[in-house]
Every structure is written in C-alpha cells, then in structure tokens.
Amino acid sequence: MTNRNFVIIGHRAHTVADWKLDDICGGAGRLDVLVRCVTAALWKSHGLRTETDVWLILNGPPRAPITVHFSGEKIRYLNPDERSTAALIRNGLIKYKNENGLVETSPGITMERIGLEQVLRKLPNPVLLSEDGTDSMENANTFILGDDKDPTDEEMQILEEIPKISLGKESLLSSACVTLIHHHLDSHK
Numbered sequence: 001m002t003n004r005n006f007v008i009i010g011h012r013a014h015t016v017a018d019w020k021l022d023d024i025c026g027g028a029g030r031l032d033v034l035v036r037c038v039t040a041a042l043w044k045s046h047g048l049r050t051e052t053d054v055w056l057i058l059n060g061p062p063r064a065p066i067t068v069h070f071s072g073e074k075i076r077y078l079n080p081d082e083r084s085t086a087a088l089i090r091n092g093l094i095k096y097k098n099e100n101g102l103v104e105t106s107p108g109i110t111m112e113r114i115g116l117e118q119v120l121r122k123l124p125n126p127v128l129l130s131e132d133g134t135d136s137m138e139n140a141n142t143f144i145l146g147d148d149k150d151p152t153d154e155e156m157q158i159l160e161e162i163p164k165i166s167l168g169k170e171s172l173l174s175s176a177c178v179t180l181i182h183h184h185l186d187s188h189k
Ligand SMILES: C[S@@+](CC[C@H](N)C(=O)[O-])C[C@H]1O[C@@H](n2cnc3c(N)ncnc32)[C@H](O)[C@@H]1O
Pocket: 128, 129, 130, 131, 132, 144, 145, 146, 147, 148, 149, 150, 151, 165, 166, 167, 168, 169, 170, 171, 172, 173, 174, 177
C-alpha cells in the first residue's frame, strides 16, 4: 500500500455507464471533478507519480457505492486529459456491471462495491480536507476530499474521529487541493 492516497467522495457520480463522454459534468454526476483529481494526483509534467494512489467513491445512481482505485504504480493507458480518464471509468463500469467483488477493469484500475467506511479501513493515517480544519497534516498518508459538495452528515459521522486539515479559508477546487498537498509533501520529503 502506498503512503500517498487521495480519496474523493463523488456524491452523485453514476455507478453505471448511462452517460456519454460529452456529458461528464451533467449526465455522469459531476464525474469531471473526479477525473480532474485523478490528473492532479497522478500526473507530473512528464510522467506519472508512481508512489500515489487515488480512490474515487461513486455514490450516485443506480447502485451505490462503487470505489474505483487507481494505482500509480500499476496504471497503464492513463493520459492527462479528462475525457480519456472518464473513458477508462466508463469502460470499467461496463465491464463491472454485474460484478460484486474486486475486479481489475484495466491495468492498474480496480472496481469494488465498497464505500467510504470500507475504503478507510484499508488506508493509513487518514485526514479530512476541510476549510474549517485546525489539525496538523504531519504523518498523514491518506487525504479525503469532497467533490463539488462537502461530505454529508452521514459521511461526517464516519469521519468524526479523524483529523481535519485546512488549506486556508477560501473554498478551493478539489483538484487544486490535491496539487497543494503534493506541493507540501514534495517540499518536506
Ligand atoms: C469545492 S469544495 C466543496 C464545496 C465547498 N466546501 C462549498 O460548499 O462551497 C471541494 C472539497 O475540497 C476540499 N477543500 C476545498 N477548499 C479547501 C480548503 N481551503 N481547505 C481544505 N480543504 C478544502 C474539501 O474537502 C471540499 O469538500
């Protein structure tokens, strides 16, 4: 398991491929936010961050949740544009349609019918990114973010005990937060 994990909660992201690649902001349930985070988390200027993993929690209709895990070490066929990352998820959902267990839908991408609570059990030292956070980022290995919405009250119950860290009072795009966290961790290597 890697020591740099980003978990993004996709509150409306669809769990079947009932959307078109031209409509990832609308019909797919703001999948654009999630794929932008994948690009920010896994891409450097000329290559991939092999020590980073991304976990997208799809909590939208019709059968939530599905978690999509991108392994920076194992990923193949990932490009820096949003559309092709969305295509990897779309093709994965088509393959995964009638599955329940863990399935590798493409090299380095797995899908599983698990949600936030089960994902957190797998990952080291989690923290929640929140504008109001007052805790320290020190020793954190797993960074949890909302999509265009903050975590729901139900999700906050699951996240109650974990530290909350802030990147300032301004509410930023989730993908911008990912870049700032990488910058912080890279500077303190
Ligand atoms: C676009 S924001 C969510 C919506 C926003 N909080 C609002 O209601 O306007 C996406 C996510 O990025 C993270 N985030 C945004 N700004 C942040 C900040 N200044 N510090 C820490 N996390 C932040 C949080 O996890 C948040 O749920």
